[in-house]
Amino acid sequence: MDRTPVFSAKGLTKTYTMGEVEVPALRGIDLDLYDGEFVVLLGPSGSGKSTLLNILGGLDTPTSGEVRYRDHNLREAGEEALTRYRREHIGFVFQFYNLIPSLTALENVVLVTEIAEKPMDAREALKLVGLEERLGHFPSQLSGGEQQRVAIARAIAKGPDVLLCDEPTGALDYQTGKMVLEALQRVNRDLGTTTVIITHNAAIAGMADRVVRLGDGRITALETNAKKLKPGELSW
């Protein structure tokens, strides 16, 4: 594995100001993520994992500290640069899929390939998540798991360098959740896309290269799995 970090965060803090109260979400994070890695960020709600993911994904900016994506300084980037950054490098998968309800599965994927520089074929992407039979269905005609897999296909179709997944199985049942995790693992393995999953489900940690445990805005533990499990071998 290449040891130049894709992401590099140093002394990262984030404080939200809510009226007169200051709520620290991140209290100094030092973290490097490497190319092709499959990382699980694990922590209870309020641990700061979503905030960290948002900053890595260019949806939010840190209060202090350094955060870099390769040669991009994300802390200094303006709104336009961040939009371009998300567009060119990042694929997102959300807990609630965030599909466009008025577009079919295929069109939801095409939507992203239209704005990407070197996209993969939209049908190809859907085939990779096992949805080649459901191309013409609208989100309202798909189950939750299917919708999440469309979201994954959409995220990978633009050929992102990094896949950021926020509780991708949070809204899904056990079986469906596993199918979604399988799809994510296949993408990581076949396309070599750096994948970061945040979850509060400790069981998922088993399929990661590395597990980052977060608590109260700090990294509490960094673990490397000697053996990665297949989603089928996980149980919760």
Place this chain on the structure above:
Amino acid sequence: MVRKLDLKAFRDLWGMKAQVVTIALVVGSGISALIASLSTHDSLKLAQDAFYRQGRFADVFAELKRAPLPVREELQRIDGVASLETRVVRDALLEIPGRVEPAVGRFISVPEDGRIELNRLHIREGRMVDPARGDEVVMGEGFARANGFKPGDEIVAVLEGKYKKLHVVGLGLSPEYVYAISGATPIPNDREFGIFWIPEDTLAHALDMKGAFNSVTLKLAPGASKKRVIESIDRILATYGGLGAYGREDQLSNRAVTDEIAQQKVSATLIPFVFLSVSAYLLNVVISRLIGLQRSQIATLKALGYGNWSISLHYLKMISSIVFLGAAAGIAGGVWIGTMLSRVYEGFFHFPALDYRLNPLQAVTGVGVSFLAAVIGAFGSLRRVFRLAPAEAMRPPVPLMFHKTLSERLGLSRFLSTTGRIVFRNLAIRPVRTGLGIVGISFALMILMLGLFWRDSVAYILYYQFSVLQRDDVGVSFIEDTSRSALYELGHAPGVLSVEGYRTLPVRVRRANFSEQTALFGLPEGAKLRQILDRHMQRIGLPPEGAVLSKNLADRLGVRPGDAFGVEVLTGKRPSWVVTCGGVVDNWVGTFAAMDLSALNRLMNDDAVTSASLKIDPDRKDELLAALRNMPRIGAINVKETAIRMFEKTMGSFILVYAAVLTGFAAIISVGVVYNSARVSLSERTWELLSLRVLGFTRNEVFRILAGEAAVLTLLAVPLGWVLGYGFVRLMIALMETKDMQMPIHVEPSTFLQASAVVVLASFLSTLIIRRIINRMDLVSALKVPE
């Protein structure tokens, strides 16, 4: 408990202040339109009634050549006459130092005791003439204002070829000349036509009318038959050159004022009706959507134990605030516009007091209708929310079941980008809402066309009257019938290129039981400067014998080409003839009968003309006008150029106010519809749009989706608006038609385009506000639960 809800109402309103303002403005424009037009109509009507009452405006008028004073006694004895006044009236050219354009004064005698009984003079400034001093006059206020005269000034009149210097001692108004037209042109021109009141002795002396009169006005006794009185007058005056008595309804000024008030009544009923319906409709749509957006809040309130009634009351308060905010703006705006319109009317209607008055009942009606529309819209939505169990209502509404639109299934989708499909499917999935939006915007376009088409119609009339019908540069009327040889003299006047003479005879046309007083025109064969045209601007040739009739007159007489009808001439020896109808002309303005001049003269057994038209060398205009003023037989000179200028000036301000007001309203409606549609779309789909932003779509790309929806609504609304607008213009014109005037329906392509441009621009500006909201959206919230 209710206090906290009030706080919520206030905060909610504050939170959507842009929507509150746009809706309130729509409500306001509806109320403004209602108040402005109805009150203007009322104000005009009140001013007319008051002036007629105070000034004792006569019921019957008659002009004649000359009758000795004792005939008055005979006239007074007619059954049904309450009071009667005889006087001397004569038009005379005026000399205004330093001015080349001619001006005509109508001189009306003031009795020796200085007391006018009928058509009383209202002195605005200065004083009444002193009959003992022969050189005093009261000048019509309109003429004085247009020409810069004031009491103390002097003016010279050419009475029977004699120059008479007169002292202006006062400025006055008369109910007889509220709309001051001479009869020579249909358009008032205060610069060139003025009314003067002069001691009877002075006028009679100058005109050799001592102990005689040439004008009669009278008031009828209650219950008297006007028709019988008129017949009696005509019988008595026949030997004195009576031109036929007529009622108030045919008096020039009164007819113009009454017609205008009647037309104002049409627009005063129609326009506010349109406006109030449009604003009520928008209010209804927008309020019901707003409440739709608050459904989870309503459910939460219900879950907390608030009853339907207190929740309804809460929304009622919110709606009332919006409606009453709009009402306040609307009433203020209505009064302002009404005042402005009244001021414009003051430009061509000379009333002593045209005070704008607000009728509180109209304000209450406007506010009431708006409020009702809002309440109906609100309760419709509330009922839908109340029907749901609180738990169900707290969940987001069931997602819409999208499908491919018909056009897509037909294979048209390949022309659409993916974001284009988002636009079309979102519009297609809510056909009712989309339709309502399109209709709302098309209403704005319709209102714009109602405001702008006047300009086209007036320009068309101007073109028709002055470029097609009347191709001369200068028109002159002779004081009385004049031999055709006078035309040679005119032809040799400086700068005259060509000259044509015409004859106008006052006649009564008869067939069966119908008779009507009108004018019979004689036009020379091959006339070029004056023509008879139908409404398609086709020239109508005159038959060698027989008369051509305007369609309205032919219809009333029941005459068709080839039919014969009776003509009784009301001047000279008063011959009567039977004339064949040689043709019927479908024209725009006026009632007339026309004949070949030679044929007419053969019937009259003489060779005379009463007026002439001149085509002139424009460089020698001043020289010519000076020469014309010195020709003794000329009673009036009309310069076309000045008439056009005056017409444009008076109508111009009217059109400007009208167009400006309606353009403003239409812009408000467009913004109201487009902004609120887009705002509701944005609220409903924030999550979806934010998701796009998170995926890397720029603000612009996301904005284009909402802007695209607004653009589709607007573009579909444009043709519908054209159809509605044109239809409404037709309706309004049809309702405004009077006996003598039909307005051409003429809307220039540029008006369609301008109206569309305003609507498109207003839509565009509304979407820009939406853009600012998109720019402020918080990306992170997209990752949370969809709302």
